[in-house]
Amino acid sequence: xxxxxxxxxxxxxxxxxxxxxxxxxxxxxxxxxxxxxxxxxxxxxxxxxxxxxxxxxxxxxxxxxxxxxxxxxxxxxxxxxxxxxxxxxxxxxxxxxxxxxxxxxxxxxxxx
Amino acid sequence: xxxxxxxxxxxxxxxxxxxxxxxxxxxxxxxxxxxxxxxxxxxxxxxxxxxxxxxxxxxxxxxxxxxxxxxxxxxxxxxxxxxxxxxxxxxxxxxxxxxxxxxxxxxxxxxxx
Numbered sequence: 001x002x003x004x005x006x007x008x009x010x011x012x013x014x015x016x017x018x019x020x021x022x023x024x025x026x027x028x029x030x031x032x033x034x035x036x037x038x039x040x041x042x043x044x045x046x047x048x049x050x051x052x053x054x055x056x057x058x059x060x061x062x063x064x065x066x067x068x069x070x071x072x073x074x075x076x077x078x079x080x081x082x083x084x085x086x087x088x089x090x091x092x093x094x095x096x097x098x099x100x101x102x103x104x105x106x107x108x109x110x111x112x
Numbered sequence: 113x114x115x116x117x118x119x120x121x122x123x124x125x126x127x128x129x130x131x132x133x134x135x136x137x138x139x140x141x142x143x144x145x146x147x148x149x150x151x152x153x154x155x156x157x158x159x160x161x162x163x164x165x166x167x168x169x170x171x172x173x174x175x176x177x178x179x180x181x182x183x184x185x186x187x188x189x190x191x192x193x194x195x196x197x198x199x200x201x202x203x204x205x206x207x208x209x210x211x212x213x214x215x216x217x218x219x220x221x222x223x224x225x
Contacts, residue, residue, distance in 0.1 A: 035214075040200070042217050044216070045213030088154065098168070100214065102147075103154055104153065104154040
């Protein structure tokens with residue numbers, strides 16, 4: 001069963017703007033991960049945030065986690081055309097689970 | 113060379129045929145996974161393995177089988193392919209406690225006609 005669910009399903013922005021994607025999940029987590037997928041390619045791990053962290057940065061990426069609301073957001077600042085891809089959040093499906101489950105993704109289009 | 117290599121990259125097969133998708137890794141990771149991706153459905157876990165002697169079913173294992181031939185090799189078989197197994201298949205690896213997420217292969221696009 002799906003653990004994470006991204007919102008919006010699709011997002012189109014101009015180059016240089018910021019892009020924000022949200023993820024809601026169902027059960028308690030140890031960590032939440034974000035991945036990127038270029039069209040038809042394998043997923044690439046972007047960032048992992050642990051349940052005791054509220055915010056994490058990596059380059060132009062900023063991830064927040066609110067465990068009380070069971071939600072996370074991924075912010076890409078100063079977007080580039082090369083950021084065009086689908087973005088997925090992923091979490092383990094429940095306590096003690098070893099199954100990393102993925103949401104359906106947000107398809108981001110950055111227009112040059 | 114890629115850390116996680118999947119072969120073939122593309123395959124068209126007929127209904128009822130047996131087909132094997134192969135995955136090999138140079139990451140030295142203990143854990144390996146097979147996922148399928150369908151448009152609008154995201155990724156779903158088929159099987160996973162934590163070591164050579166440990167194989168576990170995932171969310172959608174029916175119609176599939178796997179073999180962990182070595183730490184670095186994990187193959188997925190469709191015993192009798194059917195059209196609704198047409199999908200993009202991904203192999204992934206991870207190492208417990210590494211905190212670095214999964215490493216994915218480039219995928220195998222399988223079409224069953």
